Amino acid sequence: MPRPTKLTRELIQDISKHVREGAPYSTAAALCGIGERTFHEWMAKGKDEDSGMHYRLSKAVDRANAELHAELAARFVSEARTVDGKAERFLARRFPNDWSEQQTHKIETDAPIELVVNLGRKLQLDDD
Numbered sequence: 001m002p003r004p005t006k007l008t009r010e011l012i013q014d015i016s017k018h019v020r021e022g023a024p025y026s027t028a029a030a031l032c033g034i035g036e037r038t039f040h041e042w043m044a045k046g047k048d049e050d051s052g053m054h055y056r057l058s059k060a061v062d063r064a065n066a067e068l069h070a071e072l073a074a075r076f077v078s079e080a081r082t083v084d085g086k087a088e089r090f091l092a093r094r095f096p097n098d099w100s101e102q103q104t105h106k107i108e109t110d111a112p113i114e115l116v117v118n119l120g121r122k123l124q125l126d127d128d
Helices: 009-020 025-031 036-048 053-080 086-094
Strands: none
Touching (some): 009 053, 036 053, 053 086
16 A cells, blocks of 8 residues: 655645745755655646646646746846846847847858857856
């Protein structure tokens, strides 16, 4: 007989509260006394179900993430209106077809070429 689950309504509320506050999943799980692996297993089950406690957890965490995203986006947009350049950068990322600079380059050659594209930020490599 399988062991009874520790997943309860209270645990779902606690996990989603921590996620809503911005805690990484591993931290939210640890604060609630469960392992990260267990959390991810429960979330995966919830994505495959249409009801039950795992489904409720999945939906609660999705909602917590959506609420956090909305709050941070609203804060960012509010700050972007008062700081030069932020609004334009935000619009270029959110609506690239309307706001980002479009560049097209035509290259004609019969020889092999090396193409290097600089995206404006340095990538962190594990070797560094």
